[in-house]
Amino acid sequence: MRFLLDAEQRAFAASLDAMLTSADTPSVVRDWSRGERGSGRALWSRIAQAGVFALAVPEEYDGLGPRPVELTVAFVELGRHAVPGPLVETVTAAVLLDKAERLLPPLASGETMATLAYGSPYALDGDAATTRLALTPDGLHLAPGHGPVRPSLDPARRLTPLTPGGELLTPTPPVGHALARARLATAAQALGVGLALLDKTVAYVKQRTQFGAPIGSFQAVKHRLADAKIALEFARPLLFGAALTMEPADIAAAKVTACEAAYTTARTALQLHGAIGYTAECDLSLWLTKARALRTAWGTPDECRALVVSGGGRRW
Amino acid sequence: MDLTFTPEEDAFRAEARAWLRAHVPSVPLPSLETREGFAAHRAWEAELAADRWSVVDWPSGYGGRDAGLIRWLIFEEEYYAAGAPGRVGQNGISLLAPTLFDHGTRQQRARVLPSMASGEVIWAQAWSEPEAGSDLASLKAKAVRTDGGWLLTGQKTWSSRAAFADRAFGLFRSEPDTPKPHQGLTYLMFDLRAPGVTVRPIGRLDGKPAFAELFLDEVFVPDEDVIGELGQGWRIAMSTAGNERGLKLRSPGRFLASACRLLTLWQAQGGPETTKPSVADALIGARAYQLFTYAAASRFLDGQELGPESSLNKVFWSEYDIALHETALDLLGEEGEFTDTDWSEGYVFALAGPIYAGTNEIQRDIIAERLLGLPKGRR
Structure with missing residues (x-):
């Protein structure tokens, strides 16, 4: 191992x-x-x-x-x-x-x-x-x-x-195999989107100053980013574990987790960028909107969770 | 990259499974937070130790099997899958023992570890004080030099297992007036039945005496019970907090077993659609935690430091554990409010998770500052 x-x-x-x-x-x-x-x-x-x-x-x-x-x-x-x-x-x-x-x-x-x-x-x-x-x-x-x-x-x-x-x-x-491939690739793409959003937001809160201090020094800001980091870092092993086993339940678990982690990170990224993050001109939007779209592409959260439960009696 | 175990590891798993099948009590033991349950759990530790299953990853000289990290993970998976009892010796095994391996003397290890492995001596931790919780370094309980040792005076609190335990370990201020609060602290072990120690059990949320306040009045500790260098207690305590210990505080096996039990409960309740997402999340979270731990173990075995990454771990499992038990109690409906079930016991235990071993707020600060590189600010 x-x-x-x-x-x-x-x-x-x-x-x-x-x-x-x-x-x-x-x-x-x-x-x-x-x-x-x-x-x-x-x-x-x-x-x-x-x-x-x-x-x-x-x-x-x-x-x-x-x-x-x-x-x-x-x-x-x-x-x-x-x-x-x-x-x-x-x-x-x-x-x-x-x-x-x-x-x-x-x-x-x-x-x-x-x-x-x-x-x-x-x-x-x-x-x-x-x-x-x-x-x-x-x-x-x-x-x-x-x-x-x-x-x-x-x-x-x-x-x-x-x-x-x-x-x-x-x-x-081979529909089953194709779906497995599509879900795994979407999950991986979503993880990448989330990682980029986290990096960009960390960089932004270090340089954005309010009340005379970088906003990244405030606990309310730090803790949201910490939660995004946790979500992404726990999606990563599910993703690579699924790539190794290629079991449908493992892939579904990776898909829903990576997509939700990316989406949570997107919400955090938008909130911490403030109004500038809500504009189409800001490049952040290229990742923000993708995080939303990938959540439902090739398997909604509900579909993925149902697959996990039906395949989940098996011991991991 | 692979997730396969060697034939030797598979054989180890089979051996552990067979032993557990033959030995795990068929009726659950009473809660370990009661006098009766504490004694029953102590006896279980002795049974484990008799066949060298209590500390599989320790060297054989101290009662272990030299099993290493991967086999420890395998053992834990089998242990909790078998429905085996909670470990009353956990504080000593997961907190003090790693410290002794890294910073103790050979004599200390020989004196302390075998009786820890057998459950003959159960250890409690003595970190927090009434005015030193998250800001642990501000602690005031002092160690004053005396002939052949130290005299401990002060108050410790939230000392898990101390109501019925035998000995304790913790940090004490051995040098007053240091420039920084985390300087001048010394890591010491002491006897909870020594003259000058008063133990006042504290009822946790369900009233069970899961922890205690310790009042110390010139409690004598011989020099041989000082761990590591004088004044270096903070560094010693933190070095084990950040490394392998972070991996071992909660094994994935525990959550995999709980998630399987939750799935069984959900199925027994007719598999309600509304609860399905929460059940799925419990299964997924257990798998994620298992794989995260495998990855961390692989890095550790590669010689990499784990460090602040253990904060990710701690926030994850502590919140996961609560969510899983909440789902179970919701599924149980009216039955969920009774305190005499394993789910209720597990729920009350889980509620403490985000508070102890560094609150989750402190852990998120560590993640933000040390993993993401955000600037320090006021807490």
Whole structure:
């Protein structure tokens, strides 16, 4: 038992963090929100070159995976930098397209961007994605097109309905595995969002002065941040534990906990930034709104908790 | 990164499970906060010790099994899953023993540890004073030099287990008028039945004498019962507070077992939908605490310091424990108000968690200042 990331995994996280820091993701997010995809596509290619999508694709289809722990490491960093695009959907498509030789290799290389509708007509970034998948009761379809964008609270999440019908890729897609992948990646992304919100807020309360002192020296402020730190640090082991076991109940536990930790942190971040945090101009908003959206993406808190209880008689 | 145990660890788990199955009392012992229950729990400690299960992580020379941190975690999981009794010797085992391993002399360890492991001597802690709670360093009880030792005078309070325990350990001011309050404190052990000691039990919320006030009037302590250097008591007490001890104060096994019992209770009550989220949170919290502890143990075994991170731990488990018991009492409905159930006993015990071992407000200050790097301010 050695429940720690190894040196290679930590180095992978650090290199992604450095690459994304230099990419000025806030301006990429703002372009993406306006439907300008150039900078987002360029960033997508760099993420692919770093090997992120390949981690989701099996080796026989030009990938390196599946490697859920490394994928989790990567998604924490993608969330930390608020990277836009159908990231979760693309790595989930890699599970669904298990035997689809023509569609998998370009997914691994970043040439294609996939999205997925399941249990709802909407798919993330249906206008930007090049492979649009729809999971319906009769199987997995390649959707022929998409409808107009319906605005999300997180403007970088451009949800579009997918056009029904299209080629039936398989009548028996591995839905359970796909959901597990989607939930795990969303949980990791949410943890990253929460970690970024905490860092930004800690930095802000150190420099914001009121009553002649940094507001970060006041206990009411400290204790809210301490609670956010606790929530995030207890979500982290659930996340990596779930990546190791890939048990649905473990993944559901990680999903609800990471998303709630990120959301608690978002509320704290907004409150402690005050009015400036409530503006769209402040970059904080890019993370704040994502924390809300990820809570219900790929499994609501209620769904996740129900899964934990039904799978929870098992001894951990 | 992995969560798998070695075949030897699995064998250790199986051995512990088999022993517990054969020995755990089939009827729960009376509350350890009563005279009768204290005696019954002391006898249980002796039974554990007879087969070397009371302190598995200690060296074999002192009654342990050299089991190490991972096997200690495994043992605790099995212990609480088996429904075994609470540990009346916990204060000595989790607070004093680590201090003796780090700062005691070989003679002190040989003298103190075997009788602690067997439950023959039960230890109480003597930290707080009426005017020194969260601001512990402002404590006033003094140790004055005398021939061959020290004379302790002053008042200690909220001394857990002291109503029925045998000996106690704590901090005393051995040098008056130091520039800073945490200087000049010395870590000492003393006999609760020594001349000059008056123990006044205090009834906790449910009236049971779970702790006591100690009045000390020139209580003699021989030099051999001073732990570590004179005047270094604060550093000694804090060094064990921040490290391995933070991991061992509450084992994950305890909460995993409680969460499973809660799930069983919920199912027995027909699985009401409205309580499902709270039951889920109890299961999730137990798993989170287990995995957080595995991660911390892995770092510790890697040679890393744990330090202020134990404050995250303490706030988490203490709040978790209350929430879990609140859910149970709510599920029990009218039955929940009676004090003669394990859930009620657990609830009252849990309510103290956010207060002792450094209040959760102090812990949040530590998290904010030492983990997040926020500036110090007035408390």
